[in-house]
Amino acid sequence: MQDPYKILGVAKNAPQDEIKKVYRKLARELHPDVNPGDSKIEERFKKISAAYHLLGDPERRKKFDTGQIDADGRETSPFARGGGHADGRGGARAYAGDDPFGFSGANAEDIFDEIFGKGGRGGNPGAGFGGHRRPEKVKGPNISYELSLDLAEAIIGATKRINLASGKSLEVSIPAGSEDGQTLRLKGQGMTGMNGGDAGDALIKLHIHPDKVFRREGNDLHCDLAISLAEAVLGGSIEVPTINGKVNMKLPANANSGSKLRLRGKGAPYNRGDKRGDQYVHLTVKLPEERDDELVDFVREWSEKHPYKAR
Structure with a gap:
């Protein structure tokens, strides 16, 4: 096996956090599910996974750095306890399938720590005789x-x-x-x-997406509604849009621009759908698009008799 530091592309004095960060990036890019059918990338994925298995655990990394184990995780002592398949150099190679560590990949995002905490702690004492380890089940990446x-x-x-x-x-x-x-x-x-x-x-x-009619604030919905001068002065029943369709709402007489009316239970569901927020209708008085001379004369005469402060 090549130098695990070179496989991951990190310096030999790199901190553990940097090694983990580099591995996460590589694992996401090279995972076989992201690159189906690409045998070269799959082989590289196995190599970076095995390299991280060696370097991702501080104790095993220390043994490698001090020469107690080699790049394949084998003890370098000629008296190493054996079993498995002899490699011709005095050691014994315990493996599972094509992966000498019984570990061929890694999870991503919020479960990386869980995987490496469980997957990188030496042999399994219940794995049988001869130094063989049972491959540990690892949950796939999110x-x-x-x-x-x-x-x-x-x-x-x-x-x-x-x-x-x-x-x-x-x-x-x-x-x-x-x-x-x-x-x-x-x-x-x-x-x-x-x-x-x-x-x-x-x-x-x-x-x-932002909506053309409604604005959401928490569990409540808000909308603007234009009303005519007659509706503002006289009040009555008006049609109002809701997220579930149009409904009729009672408009009080003498309604001003800026007035806010509430439709109970017409907002967003919450508490598992048992309750709903409210809908607030913000009124705006809209005058006729074209000038109406009769209305102008009436307002002029009325305002002279009934002056009031608007500001």
Whole structure:
């Protein structure tokens, strides 16, 4: 085996954190599930995994640096306890399949530490005689995806189809009330595990497009609504858009621009859908698009008799 430091591309005095960081990057780039059918990359992946298995554990790295074990993890003493397959140099090579460490890859993201904490601590005392180790089951890496939604889909809930890295197409159920930046976890839909380990998960981060009508603030929705001069003065019943469709709302007389009315329970679901926020309707009084001389004369005469402060 080549020098593990050269395989990972790190200096011999590199700190453990740097070695872990470099390995994480390489493992994500070279994992066989990301490069299906590429035997050269798969072979390189095995090499960097074996190199990290040697250097990622401080105790095993120290033994390598001091010459107690070689680059394949074999004891250099001619009196090393043996079993397995003799290598012609006084040692014995314990292996599982093509991987001398019983470890052919690594997880990614939030489970790297778990894998290397369990996978890199010497032999398995219950692995049988002759120095052989049983391959340890390792959960596959998680894979992250991004999924864009309309606000209505996030509030009401929806089913969206995504294509996984494996080529598999999957329908994803979007829970009602989902928020921008929320991550959904699909168990077992990540990369395959190693040595019979469980598959990783698919992590789907939601991105919600801005809506032309509604603004979301927590569990409440807000919208602007123009009303006519007559509606503002006289009040009445007006039609208001909601995320579930239009409803009628009572408008009080003498409603001003900037007034805010509330529709209870018309916001986003929360508490597992048992409750919903409210919708707030912000009113704006809108005058006719074209000048109306009759209205102008009326307002002039009325304002002279009923002056008031607007500011």
